[in-house]
Amino acid sequence: MSDTPIRDTVLRALGEAVPDADVGHLDPDRRLRDQLDYFDSIDFLNFVEGLHKAFNLDIPERDYPQLATLAGCIDYLQTRLAAR
Numbered sequence: 001m002s003d004t005p006i007r008d009t010v011l012r013a014l015g016e017a018v019p020d021a022d023v024g025h026l027d028p029d030r031r032l033r034d035q036l037d038y039f040d041s042i043d044f045l046n047f048v049e050g051l052h053k054a055f056n057l058d059i060p061e062r063d064y065p066q067l068a069t070l071a072g073c074i075d076y077l078q079t080r081l082a083a084r
Helices: 003-017 041-055 061-067 070-082
Strands: none
Touching (some): 003 041, 061 070
């Protein structure tokens, strides 16, 4: 799977977790929490749950640090999905 569909799905999950966020203008290398107002730990868990549902993929808590940035999310998901 190329990074464009993954990126689109990540942004959709992020937008669902933080509905008021402008996810279209994120810096892929900056931490999501630094870019999104009101992105707290509950929002992050909702975001991870959205990724789980969208990709039918269990994401263990030990992997959460890899989801700190948009680029990290894409890299992580590409690797995990390719390993299936």
